[in-house]
Amino acid sequence: MVVIMRPDAGRQDIDGVIERIRGCGMDVHVSQGKERTIIGIIGDEREIDFDSIAALPGVDRAMPILRPYKYVSRHVHPENRTIRVDGVTIGRGLVFMAGPCSVEDEDTTLRIAEQVQAAGAQIFRGGAYKPRTSPWSFQGLREKGLEILSRVKARTGMPICTEIMDTADIDVVGRHTDIYQVGMRNMRNYSLLAALGKTRKPVLLKRGDSAKLEEWLAAADYIIRNGNENIILCERGIRTFEDYTRNTLDLNAVVGAKIESSLPVVVDPSHGTGRADLVCAMGRAAVAAGADGLLLEVHFDPNRAWSDGMQTITPQAMGKLLDDCRRIQDLLGR
Amino acid sequence: MVVIMRPDAGRQDIDGVIERIRGCGMDVHVSQGKERTIIGIIGDEREIDFDSIAALPGVDRAMPILRPYKYVSRHVHPENRTIRVDGVTIGRGLVFMAGPCSVEDEDTTLRIAEQVQAAGAQIFRGGAYKPRTSPWSFQGLREKGLEILSRVKARTGMPICTEIMDTADIDVVGRHTDIYQVGMRNMRNYSLLAALGKTRKPVLLKRGDSAKLEEWLAAADYIIRNGNENIILCERGIRTFEDYTRNTLDLNAVVGAKIESSLPVVVDPSHGTGRADLVCAMGRAAVAAGADGLLLEVHFDPNRAWSDGMQTITPQAMGKLLDDCRRIQDLLGR
Amino acid sequence: MVVIMRPDAGRQDIDGVIERIRGCGMDVHVSQGKERTIIGIIGDEREIDFDSIAALPGVDRAMPILRPYKYVSRHVHPENRTIRVDGVTIGRGLVFMAGPCSVEDEDTTLRIAEQVQAAGAQIFRGGAYKPRTSPWSFQGLREKGLEILSRVKARTGMPICTEIMDTADIDVVGRHTDIYQVGMRNMRNYSLLAALGKTRKPVLLKRGDSAKLEEWLAAADYIIRNGNENIILCERGIRTFEDYTRNTLDLNAVVGAKIESSLPVVVDPSHGTGRADLVCAMGRAAVAAGADGLLLEVHFDPNRAWSDGMQTITPQAMGKLLDDCRRIQDLLGR
């Protein structure tokens, strides 16, 4: 932490800050500037309370230097991490997860699964528990949806990725999924993250729509710190003033996440755009930026999808997209 | 819902939309404009899927007309709602909830409680479970903190408001609190909201830092729909590009929440500014805008607070603020 | 500036930074932390290029310490500044500027002027040059509108405040206005700011809808630096994700602007909300927060206003609002 004193701070203010920092068992460096005094902390600032320093008399600002995370950092784990799920490797080459937004009736779901598999998907995704803004919207098939997912796996062999919304559901969802998906609304549900950290199943952690990169990585640290290192980051767009698209897909954050951490990063261009006519272009862009894969909403009849039809593409469009992505990946020598 | 067709939409696109809407049991009105055809839906659009209409061929945009909530709406419940908690009425006159950000050791906490009560607080607030961005920061005293809160109530008689982070903790927290606080990170944790809807204890629902007004009200609808009408809305700032303050306190939303719903609305200027030197001015502004009360972080020694010291005011400053607020309220004849 | 080196920065990286800073004629303080080295600059960092330091090998981040402005700072000018315009003092007591969004025909404009004056306005505002998002919208009466403004002044004696959009119009607008208004779209039009700095007429500088507080103050510094100290800051809302209101009125920034600078600060709740049903509540809130006055869109028939009718209030509503504001001001002893 760097503590910047106000221009009018006196000797005793400065001494107060130094004393407080030393009281926490750390040491200081003091720089007497022309206009201001600056005090640097020597030690792991994550262990002292930022705010209590910032509130001391004579302090203008206190600026953190260390990031709010440790374990996910590339400094700690320099090589790219890979995760194996039922024979699929995430974090080396490209991985494609596809399926409908919501699990629908068994026949429809199986038909979609077969088509996305034929189009190149390695993992099947679909929501049984659906977090919806309005309590009046369809909330998912819940347990019945989970059973349909298990039948998809039995039929196709594809591992399953589905959303978990509550610590109370970890067991029941865990019986039917291979990857727990944490949706953007729960990225800061730290109780859920800690509980998932105690399982060993991979977690696909979507970025919150108002989460800074460092907060997203800190959320991943909640999982690792509890023992589970199998984390896949998923960028799915942030909320901005722009309303042409449902969200603003932030590919900068994909590149940043791969610089700052060694976790695999996939991109969800379906939610990241909210428009089927943008999904393929942004999927290609994500791979060109360095994403390790895509999460896609696909349905053979998007107009009949039970939710999110507006951002759903067909298996045919998906096949073409995957082909483009694989060729871009080859071309870039990755 | 209003469906706006593309300029190049053909007769069969238009018929497709009409057929789909009628298939959902609703009727339509068709307006043939100069450039475009517009189709209006007659019926409760919340019961059909917005996206599946928007994804139909020839559709440019589909715009919702109804809000995503019902029960919290002032149309449904025109008079202001009031909530009684242990003799304190929320929603008529001003209510002040104050205390430290985190519950600290028993002596400190009791001392703060006595001082905020003397300064005019009617309800004591303090966090035992602390959602923190970094897993490396102090996470609260948890059960031990809850017990200290019960001792505060036994000593002072003030009802307690403390945060709940997990459905699994509803019982244990419920034994020690009079109001469940849902923090901004959990505003979209719909499992938690639904579970709190099944209790009868008041819920203080903080606005998510990226939640639109209508999403905040829809979150309240999750609670009411499950049976609990005792909801207090709390504006605590949204996330914007501005970094001078920790959040941007959105008083527009306070006025809007009182227009659109009949729930009481309180304001948290501590988190809404993140700076002790702004708290009092913004607390006065909140009351002038029509807030029903304030939620304040107060400590006799802000520099020694275990968290959020930078935005914590003293009991003395609080006393002066409450006095100003009461006089503004009188002056406005409320 | 504080330069934070990467954990893996070597001796030669550190020496490179030190050498560069010394080459700019400044001195350094080096703090050898546990994980990282931190280098502080001694001298006025505004004179060296921030980016060129941040780009040096081994640098993780460079953080500015000084604000991007000087002259507007309260450190430089501790007492509140006041501005006199034709007998009206801005910056002591409350000032109210009111009128229609656009100058309309002479009769209507005069009638509005008389009514807002009767309701308590001291300064008349109205746009002759209208910056509009679409080139297809009404762009203002331009020169003809300016002449009507002069007739308003001749009739009522009220000083005039109207918008200037182009350096080429400084003379013509200056012949008819007492205060140049710089709209939010031109807050970063530095050519215009510099040119207004060469006049002596007061400038009402609206905050850009994506401008941080410090950028707004730096824009004011462009004017002062060119010789004109008569600046009135005007908060009019920022752009966020919230679409219930046209903008998010940021009263935090009003308090902040008065802490950081000594310029008078007025608030425009008409644009800051975009809704007539919010204007009065937010006007009162602005005064309670410490604003020096309000800028209001007022029309005797808001539904007939040529622009912005949705956010326009009547002279009657305005009269009541001003009364409330004056009583709040008295109560707060200002």
Next chain:
Amino acid sequence: MVVIMRPDAGRQDIDGVIERIRGCGMDVHVSQGKERTIIGIIGDEREIDFDSIAALPGVDRAMPILRPYKYVSRHVHPENRTIRVDGVTIGRGLVFMAGPCSVEDEDTTLRIAEQVQAAGAQIFRGGAYKPRTSPWSFQGLREKGLEILSRVKARTGMPICTEIMDTADIDVVGRHTDIYQVGMRNMRNYSLLAALGKTRKPVLLKRGDSAKLEEWLAAADYIIRNGNENIILCERGIRTFEDYTRNTLDLNAVVGAKIESSLPVVVDPSHGTGRADLVCAMGRAAVAAGADGLLLEVHFDPNRAWSDGMQTITPQAMGKLLDDCRRIQDLLGR
């Protein structure tokens, strides 16, 4: 426009709206819904004032249907537009514009120019007039910089793209540049846009950092409407809450701009990221998303650049990036 009446609107409110619309020479369609009445306007809504309708009694919301622009629309001009500048075609194949952020001394600038040309740049960019947040920062070499640009062109043959900040400078800048660049701070400087519309020189129009896609296109319409169709759109990042990067590069908007309009769209990953370590990945992503080219800050010694060194890449890095981009373009069959 679609006008949505409040649930409690009476017959006379509805008639009032209808009468007003008919008074503007347009016709209406009325849909009597279950909860509300909806009134659609038949005719070109851009010619009547949106706000004045929205402010009528009984109106809940008025929603525009038409976009705020016409001429840039792909409906009006279906085929992609191309622009020729001195033998370089923009809008067919990829175009690369590169150079330093600021024009520096003649030797340095010429050396950069030769290197970026060797690396594949077809157009030279560099700022002589620099809009800077702080008046205390370097403001560019101005006229002297323009002359250096002319010498670059004389030496290399590359056309020049440089920023114009003021209508008063159109002639002087025009004597030295082949493309006028409008920076993001001036995207809503409509006087400048209108004036550039009266020239015939191509204009590179950067998106404002708080401009929605439709506002950016409407800004282009200001130029076309005044007679100049030679517009190149440039996405350069928007302002969001994320501070890991300087801006959030919004590639969604690139795809959207190409769907909605037929203008060429280039991307500036230098400003769009603010970090040299992200520029190449995002440049590739931009091309994969469909951009028509890139605008790049390049310097043989980024640490010595006079401004923006942090986001500047070397000619070597640029050469590799261009090679990747061209191969992606080929692969996608464009």
